[in-house]
Amino acid sequence: MTIHYIDTNAYHDWQPGGESHPTQGRRYKHATRVLQQLANEGAVEVKFSTPRGPFLEELELVHSDEYIQQVLSDGECNEWSGSKPDQAAIAAMFFGGTMQAVEMVQGGSKLVVNLPGAKHHAMRTHSSGFCVFADFAAAGIRFADTYGKRVAILDIDVHHGDGTEVLLNERNDLFTFSVHEKGLFPGTGAKDESDKVNWVFNRPLASGSGDFELLAAVEDFVEAAKEFQPDVIMIAGGADGHYSDPLANLEYTELGFARAVRLVKDAFAELPFIFSGAGGYTPDDYTPAMWLSAILALAGKTDQEIIDLKIVERVRTVVSKRADLYAPQWVSADQEPKELHTEILPGFFMGGTADDDTIDYAKPLSTFEHGIPFDAVVTLYSWAQPMPWGIEELRYGFADANMSHVDEDRLHRIAQWAHDRWKEGKRVLVRCQAGMNRSGLVSALVLMRAEYSAEDAIKLLREKRSEVVLFNDAFVDYLVGLEAKN
Numbered sequence: 118m119t120i121h122y123i124d125t126n127a128y129h130d131w132q133p134g135g136e137s138h139p140t141q142g143r144r145y146k147h148a149t150r151v152l153q154q155l156a157n158e159g160a161v162e163v164k165f166s167t168p169r170g171p172f173l174e175e176l177e178l179v180h181s182d183e184y185i186q187q188v189l190s191d192g193e194c195n196e197w198s199g200s201k202p203d204q205a206a207i208a209a210m211f212f213g214g215t216m217q218a219v220e221m222v223q224g225g226s227k228l229v230v231n232l233p234g235a236k237h238h239a240m241r242t243h244s245s246g247f248c249v250f251a252d253f254a255a256a257g258i259r260f261a262d263t264y265g266k267r268v269a270i271l272d273i274d275v276h277h278g279d280g281t282e283v284l285l286n287e288r289n290d291l292f293t294f295s296v297h298e299k300g301l302f303p304g305t306g307a308k309d310e311s312d313k314v315n316w317v318f319n320r321p322l323a324s325g326s327g328d329f330e331l332l333a334a335v336e337d338f339v340e341a342a343k344e345f346q347p348d349v350i351m352i353a354g355g356a357d358g359h360y361s362d363p364l365a366n367l368e369y370t371e372l373g374f375a376r377a378v379r380l381v382k383d384a385f386a387e388l389p390f391i392f393s394g395a396g397g398y399t400p401d402d403y404t405p406a407m408w409l410s411a412i413l414a415l416a417g418k419t420d421q422e423i424i425d426l427k428i429v430e431r432v433r434t435v436v437s438k439r440a441d442l443y444a445p446q447w448v449s450a451d452q453e454p455k456e457l458h459t460e461i462l463p464g465f466f467m468g469g470t471a472d473d474d475t476i477d478y479a480k481p482l483s484t485f486e487h488g489i490p491f492d493a494v495v496t497l498y499s500w501a502q503p504m505p506w507g508i509e510e511l512r513y514g515f516a517d518a519n520m521s522h523v524d525e526d527r528l529h530r531i532a533q534w535a536h537d538r539w540k541e542g543k544r545v546l547v548r549c550q551a552g553m554n555r556s557g558l559v560s561a562l563v564l565m566r567a568e569y570s571a572e573d574a575i576k577l578l579r580e581k582r583s584e585v586v587l588f589n590d591a592f593v594d595y596l597v598g599l600e601a602k603n
C-alpha cells in the first residue's frame with residue numbers, strides 16, 4: 118500500500134522551547150530520512166508531499182478568533198515565552214498538514230501520514246502540552262460536516278487526548294478513544310469520564326503497563342468502533358509510551374506498537390487511515406522508530422518484515438551521519454548554488470542548468486568574450502539543451518531519485534571519459550539540472566579516479582560548490598558502498 122507522507126523542511130525546525138525542550142523537530146527529519154531510504158530500496162512505496170498552510174475557516178472550527186489572532190498575528194502562546202512568529206508559523210503548518218490529509222483521503226488515498234499532527238492537548242482558547250492547534254479535532258469536524266463522514270480517533274499517545282476529547286465530546290458522529298498512562302499530564306481521562314452516548318472512551322493504564330495492556334485496550338477500541346461504524350480512522354500515534362521515553366512510565370516496544378495499529382488496520386481494512394505522531398521524546402532513536410514501525414504495519418508489513426528492516430539501527434545511522442557525511446535531504450532556495458558552474462579543481466568544473474528546460478549556455482557564442490570556457494562537457498539532465506559550442510559533449514539522462522534505474526556501467530564509462538579528458542589537460546564540465554546530485558554523483562566518481570576517498574570527494578564538492586551538494590542519500594550511499602566494495 119502506498120504511504121502518502123506529508124513533510125517539509127520547516128517541520129524539522131520545530132523547537133518551541135529551544136534545545137533543552139523535550140520537543141524537537143529533528144525527530145520528524147530522522148523518520149523522513151529513514152522512510153526515504155526504505156523507499157529508495159523498494160521496501161515501501163511512498164509518495165512525498167508538502168503541507169499547505171491552514172485556512173482561517175479551518176482554524177475557526179476549533180479555536181476562538183482571539184486565540185488564532187494571538188498565535189498567528191502576535192506569535193504568542195503558552196508553549197513559549199515572548200513572540201515567536203517562526204514557531205507559530207510551523208505550528209500552523211502542522212495543522213495545515215492534517216487538513217491536507219483530509220483532502221487526500223477524500224481524493225482516494227488510503228494511508229496518509231502527517232507526523233507532526235495529532236496535537237491533542239490544544240484547547241479552544243489556549244495551547245497546552247506542546248500543542249498549539251487542535252488539528253485532529255478540526256479534521257474530524259471537517260470530515261463530518263463537509264463530507265458527512267463518521268470518524269473514529271484512536272489516541273495511543275501516553276498522555277490523555279484531552280483537547281481532542283473536549284472539542285468533540287458533544288458530537289455523537291465523532292468517536293474518541295484515548296489509551297494513556299494514569300496520573301500523567303494533563304490528569305484527566307479517568308475511565309469514569311467515558312461517555313458512550315457521545316462516543317467518548319478513556320482507557321487509563323497503570324504505570325508499568327506494556328504491549329499486552331496496549332493490545333487489550335486497542336481490542337476494546339476495535340470492538341466499540343465496529344458498533345460506531347466509522348468511515349475513516351485517525352490514529353494519534355504518540356511514541357511516548359515507549360519504555361525509553363523520559364516523560365512517561367509505560368513499557369511499549371516498537372513491535373507492540375506496530376501490532377496495536379495493525380489490529381485496527383486488519384479490522385477496518387477497507388477504510389482510509391490518517392496517522393500522526395503526537396508526542397515522543399527520544400528524537401534520535403526510538404521516537405522515529407516507533408512511528409516508522411507503526412507506519413510499516415499500516416502499510417501491510419508483517420512483524421518479521423519490520424524486524425528485518427532494522428528500523429532503530431537505521432535511525433541511529435542517519436542520526437550519526439547527519440553531522441558529517443550526510444547533508445539535508447531537501448534544500449531551500451537559499452542553499453542552492455548561485456553560480457551556474459564552479460571550479461572544483463583546476464580545469465574540473467561542476468554545474469547546473471539555468472532553468473527547467475533551457476540553459477544559459479545555449480546563448481550565442483559571442484556572449485563568451487574570452488572564448489568557450491570548456492573543452493568537454495558531460496550532461497546528465499535529459500531536458501537540457503545540447504551545448505552549441507562545437508565541443509565534445511557526452512549525455513546520459515537519468516533521474517535524480519534512486520540508483521535502481523541507473524546503468525552503472527554507463528555511469529562509470531562516463532566518469533572515466535571525463536576523468537581522462539581532464540587528466541589530458543582539458544577543461545571539463547559535469548552538469549545536471551541544479552548542479553547538486555547527478556553532477557555530484559559523477560563528479561565524485563571522477564574524483565575517486567583521482568585517488569580521493571568517497572568521503573573526501575563529497576567533502577570537496579560541498580566545500581567548493583554548496584554544503585548541500587549530494588543531498589540525495591541514495592547517491593551518497595552508492596558512493597560509500599562502492600568504496601567499501603573496492
Ligand SMILES: [Zn+2]
Pocket residue numbers: 274275276355357395396397
Ligand atoms: Zn504525549
